[in-house]
Amino acid sequence: MDDFTKFIHSGKLAPLKKWGTKWSLWPVHLVTACCGAELAHAFASGYDGERIGALNYGIARQTNFIIVEGAITRKMARVLRITWEQMPDPKFVIVMGACGLNGGIFWNGYNLVKPSEVVPVEFFIPGCPPTPEALLRGIRQLQKKLETGEAESSVDFYDLRLQKGKIPKMLPKSPKRISENPLIIVNRAKEVDWAFGKELCEKLKALKLESVVITAKNRIAVKVSESNLKETAIELKKLGFDHVKSVNVIDVPAENKFIVEYHISSYSNKDLMPVIVNLFTEIPRKEAKVSSLADIFPSADYMEREMHDFFGVEFKGNPWKGKFLLAPDTPEFPLRKDFKLQEEIYVGD
Amino acid sequence: MIAMFDLVMQILKSNQIEIPLIQPVVDSLIEIPVLNALVALILWRPFFAVVVMPGLLVLMIYLLYIIWFERKLTARIQWRVGPLEIARPLRGAIQALADGLRYFFQEAIVHKEAHRPYFIQLPILAFIPVLLPIAFIPAGNVVGIKTPYAIQLIVAFISLIPITIVAIGWASNSRFAFVGSVREALMYVAYEIPFIIAVISMIFLYGSGDPYVVIEKQWIPGAFLNPLAFLVFLIAMLMATSRLPFEIPEADQEIAFGPFVEYSGILFGLVMVLAYEKLYVMALLFTILFLGGWSGPQIALLGDLNAPIWLVIKTLVAISIIAIVRSMYARYRIDQALRMGFSWFLALSVLALVIGAFIGMVI
DSSP: OHHHHHHHHHSTTHHHHHHHHHTOOOEEOOBOSTHHHHHHHHTSTTTOGGGGTOOOBSOGGGOOEEEEESOEEHHHHHHHHHHHHHSOSSOEEEEESHHHHHOGGGTTOTTEEOHHHHSOOSEEEOSSSOOHHHHHHHHHHHHHHHHHSOOOOOOOOOOOOOOTTOOOOOOOOOOSOOOSSOOOOSOOOOOOOOHHHHHHHHHHHTSSOSEEEEEETTEEEEEOOGGGHHHHHHHHHHHTOOEEEEEEEEEETTTTEEEEEEEEEOSSOTTTTTOEEEEEEEEESTTOEEEOOTTTSTTHHHHHHHHHHHHOOEEETOOOOSOSSSOTTSOSOTTSTTOOOOOOOOOOO | OHHHHHHHHHHHHHTBOOOGGGHHHHHHHTTSHHHHHHHHHHTBHHHIIIIISSSHHHHHHHHHHHHHHHHHHHHHHTTOOOSOTTOTTTTSTTHHHHHHHHHHHSOOOOOTTSOHHHHHHHHHHTHHHHHTHHHHOOBTTBOSSOOTTHHHHHHHHHHHHHHHHHHHHHHHTOHHHHHHHHHHHHHHHHHHHHHHHHHHHHHHHHTOSOHHHHHHHOSSOHHHHOHHHHHHHHHHHHHHTTOGGGOOTTOTTTSTTGGGTTOOHHHHHHHHHHHHHHHHHHHHHHHHHHSOTTOSOOOGGGGGGHHHHHHHHHHHHHHHHHHHHHHHOOOOOHHHHHHHHHTHHHHHHHHHHHHHHHHHHHO
C-alpha cells in the first residue's frame, strides 16, 4: 500500500493528479465571521471564483480545501479540526482575514485560537476583511504552488528609507488619570415625576430591605442583604413581577465584593410592564455564593449559568455545574478583573 | 485454434455495421492479421451498440458534456461566467475531467461505522441496473440484444436503481444517509407508479413494446399523439434523477447529499454519476417513445451510423432542455412532492392511459 501511495504521489501519474487537483479546489463552507461576506462576493457574479475551478460545496468528505474565514474561537477550533480530519487527502487550508492571522480586533482574547495552531496552513491572506481579489489571488497562489511545488508570497514589500530631519508624528496622549479603585454606584437617586413609582416604593419599603431608590423613570433599585434575597423575590412575585430580564455580576476588586443584579419586570401586569426593578445584593469576593432565583423566576436559570461561567459566582440551588457557554478548555473565570491573559511570546532579535 | 479464430471472425463479419464513408479504410485494415480482429469486433453490430454508440463511449462523452453544460448554464443564469480558466479556447469544457481526476486520486475514506463490504461494493453493483438497459436500446440496425419486449425490460431495469441507492444509504450507517435513503424510497413510490403507467399508455398506443414497431407507428412524434403521457414522463424523469425541483433525496443544504454523504474519492465519483447515467438511459427511452427515436434525414455516406447519431442528438437536446429546469427552479418539500405524486400526478397518468388506449384503437 505504501508503494502504491508513493507511486500516486510521485510516479508517472503524478502530473495528472497535480493537474486535476490544481483545477478542482473545492472549498467547504466553514464561515465563522464577517469574511464570509467577502467569500460570498468572491464567488458571486462580480468575481466568480468558479472561473478558476473552485466550487463551494457542502461537506468535508467530498472536498479538498478549507478557507478559514475570520476568527476561530476555542469552540470553533474543534469544528475546524474535525472538518480537516474528515477531509480526504490531499487537502489544503487558506486563512483569510486579520483575525485568523493573529487575532485581529480580538487580539489576545481569552477565547481566541490561531488557526495555524490547529491545522497546517498553506497561505495567509491579510486584510480586514480581504477584498475578493485578494482571496482569488490566494487561490491562484495555491494553484501555482501545486504546479511548481514552491510556495511564494505574492506581495512585494517596498523598502522604507529613513529620512533625516523630519519631525516624528506626535503620538496620542494617554488618558490623564486611571482610577485605581473606581467607585461603582448602582443605585444613584434621581428626582423624577413618577407618582406610580413612588407608590410602588412605599409598598416595597414595607418589606425587609436595605434601601429602595428611584434611579430614573420606570427604574427602581432595591438593595437587599444576601440572606433576604429570596424572600424579597417571592414578595416581588406576589406584587405582579413575573420574570427576570437579565442577571448581571459586577466585579469590584478594590472593595473586595461582587455586585449581583437581577433585573425583574412583568409581562402579565399592564401597569408593571414598563417598570424594571433592579434587585441587587453584595457578596464577598472570596466566598462568592448567592442563592439562586431560578426556582422563582425560571428565566433566570440560563443567565445564572452564564454568570457562573464568567465570574465563578456560585448560585445555591441552581443544579448546573461546569462550563455552560464556554469551551471546556477555556481558562477559569475570564471576566474577573484580576484575570491574567496569556502573554504573547515573540521569537527574534 | 485457427479454426476457432476463423469461426469467430466469420460470426463477426456476418453482422458488420456498414458505413460507406470509412469503408475503404476498413477494407485496408481487414487485411492486416491482428488488427482485423479488433476492427471486426468494433464494427460488430452488438458490440458497436453497447460499447461505442449509443453505449459506453458516448455515455462518457455525455457525462463530460452534461456536467460542464449544467455548471455553465447555471452560471450564465446567475450572471456568472462558470468554469473557464482551465481551457480558455474550449470555454472550460474539460472542467468535469479535472474534477473526475481529482476524485480518482483522492483518498477514499471508509468510516468505522460503515458496513465495509457493502459500502465498497454497492457503488459498483449499482452500475448493473444502470448500464444493462443500454444493451436493449436499439438504434436502427445497430442493436445489442434484439427483443420485442425491449421497452418493458428497460423500465424494469430502471426500477431497480433506487434499491441500490437505498442500500448505499443503509451501508453508510449515518443519520444523513438514513434520512436520504428514506426520502429516496418515498420518492420512488411517488414517481414510479405514474412513470410505469405512462409507459404502459404508450405501449397501448403503439400496440407493442418493440422499439421498431414504436418508431414505425410514429407518423408524427409521440409527444403529439399523447401529450399527457409526455408530460407525466417528463416530470417522472425529473423526479427519478433527482433534478432540482425534486432534488429531495440529495438535498445538499439540508441533509448533505443524503445517501452519498459518507462517500469520498473515487467512490463518490462513482455514485455521483449514477443519477446522470440514469438520466441518459431514461432520456433514450424518452426519445424512442415521444420524439421519433432514430428517424431523421438520412445521409447516404454514413450508412448504418445515421440512426445512432440521430438518437444521440435527440437525446442530448432533450437532456440539455431538462438541464435548464434544474438551474431555474427551487426545491419542493418532501410532503409537497409526495402529495403531488399521489394525487394529480397519478390521476394525470391514468388519464394518459385512457387516451393511449383510445388512440391505440383508432390508429
